[in-house]
Amino acid sequence: MVARRRGLFHSDSSLLADEFTAGYVRRQATGMYVTEFFRDFAGSMVRMGGVGVLTGGQGEIRKKCYAIN
Numbered sequence: 582m583v584a585r586r587r588g589l590f591h592s593d594s595s596l597l598a599d600e601f602t603a604g605y606v607r608r609q610a611t612g613m614y615v616t617e618f619f620r621d622f623a624g625s626m627v628r629m630g631g632v633g634v635l636t637g638g639q640g641e642i643r644k645k646c647y648a649i650n
Contacts, residue, residue: 597603609618634640641650 596606608614643650
């Protein structure tokens with residue numbers, strides 16, 4: 582969907598603004614690089630898991646993502 586400019590988020594469309602990431606998106610959109618996609622996706626998820634997550638009393642689990650409890 583991103584390659585067809587039908588992304589849901591601003592961050593989706595920004596992938597097409599950079600020449601490198603735009604090429605990557607177009608290549609992945611062909612469906613011919615499934616192994617590469619899942620390898621990259623797994624690595625991205627591991628890296629995102631290391632982002633400073635709030636724990637204990639520092640954060641909250643929201644019942645509705647768009648509203649503070």
